[in-house]
Amino acid sequence: MHRPLATSAIALILAAGPVFADVTPNEVWQSLQDSYEDMGYQVDVGTEEGSGDTLTLTDVTLTAAEDDSTDMTLIMPRIEFTATGDGGVRSVIDGQMTLEMRDTGPEGEEIGFAMTMDAPGNETISTGTLEAMQHDFTMPTLMIEGRALDDVNTVPVTATLTNVTGTQTVTTATDGSATQTGQGRAEAVEMQITATGPSPTLEDPTLEDPALEDDMTNGAGDDAATEGTATAEPAPDATDSFGATLRIADLTFEGEGTTPAGEVSFGSQPSEALKAGFSGRGSFATGEMTGQFTSDVAALEGGSSQSSGDFSAASGTLAVSMSEEGLTYEGSTTDMQTSLTSTDMPFPISYVAALNSFRLAMPVVASEAEQPFSLRYVLEGLTLDDAIWQAMDPESTLPRDPASLSIDLEGQTVLTQDFMDPDYMEGTATGPDGEPQMPFLPRSLSIKDISLDAVGASMQMAGDLTFGDDPSQPVGTVEGTFSGINTLLDRLVQMGVVPQEQLMGPRMMLAMFARPVEGNPDQLQTELEFREGGSIFANGQQIQ
Structure with a gap:
């Protein structure tokens, strides 16, 4: 089973901040180490110094378990735990954290990413007991720089979060299971992508056609060879460039989760963990969002193709939850505005939408019994810019009232195979007779509403x-x-x-x-x- 790269990264970053704590620094570190091992990682420490009220660790390295297909390494240069004198523990991560993850894609190719994380001034105050802990964390600034490790997606990405604060609670039951809740806020988030590089050389598409290749090989005429060969390509010194910026104001997040007792890890055995009682829910909400992008791509005929665009939204939400009962994924944006211009388009594209929302719910654990699923999508107040209307309908023949679309479906299905099994994800599921099997068998469908209002x-x-x-x-x-x-x-x-x-x-x-x-x-x-x-x-x- 391939460990989801993004999911593992988020879990590690969050765990590296609000650590699990007890009454002494040594017990804090032991609890933290146990939590990482429960997640399926091996923990190694370069040096460990101190006792009593202070504990200092250097070169703390986390790696994926040997039976995990994902190659993962997280390094925290230095962690210092200090007793506060009132029953709590203050923990600080010093230096630049590095995270590198590699996996195998669906076509057998190597994929992955590397990132660095800096959080100057970070601090976590942990109080309570080993069985019921509260962790209040603060990061004035969290700076992340990352890039993909494959040959194609090498675009660097940077992100900065300012004034990050939050609280996490951890409760451990007598049987070893744990329940976590958390909430937090970032005053602002800014992400940037900037990439410049040589324009790729385009291959000759006609050589993929054996008939055309035979014609040229057999001398079917100079004209045919000349016209059939795509010799045009960007100049040797041509470059492509792309840049994008995303700004988010007032990002809030909250979540909760339950980890069952035992050795089953959601990272390496997700289906088994769900059946054992693993569950998780997380949600994000934002204030105003704005974004812009520009691109300049070399053209075959010379020159370049230039594009730019921007968008904004008054607010947004995103929520995900998963348990043995199923998976839900939903989100929305309000008062969205989008515009796009390009030298390849005859006119700019610009539109606004008052509301754009979606919700998907589906089963994830196989069962012979029917399980519910649903899909909802709403687009309200879609209004096109006058430039688009002028190009399509210069005489104003059609009404230009805002358009809307609504889709609301629900039903029952039989899931013949766990959704997170490798066979399901890779489309290789088979039935008892060895024949390809459809893992999602609908039994009923209620079309509650499909409506469209436009022109x-x-x-x-x-x-x-x-x-x-x-x-x-x-x-x-x-x-x-x-x-x-x-x-x-x-x-x-x-x-x-x-x-x-x-x-x-x-x-x-x-x-x-x-x-x-x-x-x-x-x-x-x-x-x-x-x-x-x-x-x-x-x-x-x-x-x-």
């Missing part, structure tokens, strides 16, 4: 379907209403998008699937009935 037309659909052994043959009914469709078709003809003589086909299709609502000819309704055996009826008329 003067609207659609709403809802219904319920059930599934047998063949997911391609559902049984059930889906109903829908449509408004403004005929008017929209007429406007498209007026704009010249659809010729008048070609309008009969779309109207005939509409007549097959929908019927006018009595008293309102511009409103249509439909009822799609899916029957056993794969037959489909629209408003009582069989269409399949």
